Amino acid sequence: MSTDPRFAPGARVRVKDDWPETRGPCHIRTPHYVRGRTGQVVRPLGAFPNPEDLAFARPAPRRQLYHVLFEQPPIWDEGKAGDTVMVEIFEHWLEEA
Amino acid sequence: MAAPPSGASLALLEKLVAALSTKGLVTEAEITERQAITDRASPEIGARMVARAWTDPEYYALLMRDGKAAAEAMGASMAGAPELGVLENTPKQHHLVVCTLCSCYPRALLGYPPGWYKSFAYRSRAVREPRAVLAEWGTPMADDVEIRVVDSTADYRWMVLPMRPAGTEGWSAEKLASIITRDALVGVAVPRV
Structure with missing residues (x-):
């Protein structure tokens, strides 16, 4: 798999609304509160072995990691407009928005 | 501890x-x-890094470009440690670091994370009501300052670069380092004179 970043800084991305927890034992580094949410790529952070494989001692291909920025109030239906939350998310959890 | x-x-x-x-x-x-390595690490190293960044433009540039190299330049043992990212506070933006999934923390640099950093209360509240959390820490934020919560979830560890407070003009790097606390490097506090 290529580790060149698919998304550039500023790209609008949606976090997959996926809940692998329902499919059995798994390890996930994408916080539940951003799943299905749309954010903006701040920058690619480099490629790292996929922790979802590492957790099970499987071969872990490197996946591109991004800093993705979200508006904070819509996530919780509370908070102050303009406040944000920035999360490290692996590329396979992101799709174009 | x-x-x-x-x-x-x-x-x-x-x-x-x-x-x-x-x-x-x-x-x-x-x-x-x-x-x-963790026992040797201490928030004092982070404090000295910040103080030097405030007083040495070349070191500031290195810190923002390559956190690990900047930490090693101040004596931290970063071999085998995750990448270190630095989050610069400005008059319009304040960073608050949390790890909602577990307790990721720049151990190689700052040592063991404090108990509160690992608590369910901090991990769930920092990301949901950061202004209330900051106010409880005695760090209320003005309405025109963006709070940027940084959820440390993967292969980086994050350290906040606080703003240099007014009233510290002419201070030595050693004196500046004395007002930079561990809590300011996580973002729950700010350096005060």
């Missing part, structure tokens, strides 16, 4: 270490070495 481990968790830990040793994944010597 972490809460003292209970007897049950110590027994589990011993079993885990034994299993990892049997599989050849880790040795007691490696664990001891890692503990020694």
Whole structure:
């Protein structure tokens, strides 16, 4: 798999609304509160072995990691407009928005 | 420091270490070495990094470009440690670091995370109501300052570069470092004169 970043800084991305927890034992580094949410790529952070494989001692291909920025109030239906939350998310959890 | 481990968790830990040793994944010597690195690490190193960044433009540039190299330049042992990212506070933006998934923390640099950083209360509230959390820490934020919560979830560890407070003009780097606390490097506090 290529580790060149698919998304550039500023790209609008949606976090997959996926809940692998329902499919059995798994390890996930994408916080539940951003799943299905749309954010903006701040920058690619480099490629790292996929922790979802590492957790099970499987071969872990490197996946591109991004800093993705979200508006904070819509996530919780509370908070102050303009406040944000920035999360490290692996590329396979992101799709174009 | 972490809460003292209970007897049950110590027994589990011993079993885990034994299993990892049997599989050849880790040795007691490696664990001891890692503990020694964390024991040597201290928020004082982070404080000295910030103070130098405030007073040395070249070091500031290095810190923003390559956190690990900047930490090593101040004597931290960063070999084998995750990447270190630096989050610069400005008059319009304040960073607050949390790890909602577990307790990721720049241990190689700052040492062991404080108990509150690992608590469910901090991890769930910092990301949901950061202004309330900051106010409880005695760090209320003006309405025109963006709070940027940084959820440390993967292969980086994050340190906040606080703003240099007014009234510190002409201070030496040593004196500046004395007002930079661990809590300011996580973002729950700001340096005060």
